Amino acid sequence: MAFENPSREEIADLLRNAGNIAVVGLSDRPDRTSYMVSAAMQTRGYRIIPVNPGATEILGEKCYSSLKDIPESVDIVNVFRRSEYCADVAREAAEIGAKVLWLQQGIVSEEAADIAKNAGMIAIMDRCIKVEDSIALGGR
Structure with missing residues (x-):
């Protein structure tokens, strides 16, 4: 069966109930998309x-080297890494008990989605979390 992202209503619920969002591949350079998206989400009240x-x-x-180093629970793992690295990120997200594996716009990995699904997580691919927040929740 082909992968299908959750509905807009389901995405709205996920975002509405999101606590911590771990951002894998978050750059410290303000001109990078990962930084801009994460800064916008932080401004909207999300814990990044x-x-x-x-x-x-x-x-x-505080920045962590890996998901396993984060000393608190993570609801969403938002990924800004190339597709070939996403399966490993998905495995690590499963290990820490994350609820959602979110691959940013332009990132697709069927393997990562399968790993997430098999671990009981929800997978979202090729969608920008900032755009989805604006659409689903009107930017809070």
């Missing part, structure tokens, strides 16, 4: 947890 082994702090939040 940066995951980038090359940084110590991004957007005023």
Whole structure:
């Protein structure tokens, strides 16, 4: 069966109930899409947890080398990495008990989606979390 993203209503519920959002591949450079999207989500009230082994702090939040290093629960793992790295991210997201694996716009990995599904997570692919928040929740 072909992959299908959740409905807009389901995405709205996921965002409405999201606590911590770990952002894998969040850049510390303000001109990068990952930074701009995460900064906008943070401004809208979401808690952003940066995951980038090359940084110590991004957007005023402590940065972690991997999802497994985050000492608190994560609801959504938002991924800004190339498709070939997403299966490993999905495995790590499953290990920490994340609820949602969200691959940003332009990122598709059927393998990652299958891993997420088999671990009881919801997978979203090729969608921008900031755009979906604006559409589903009107930017809160």
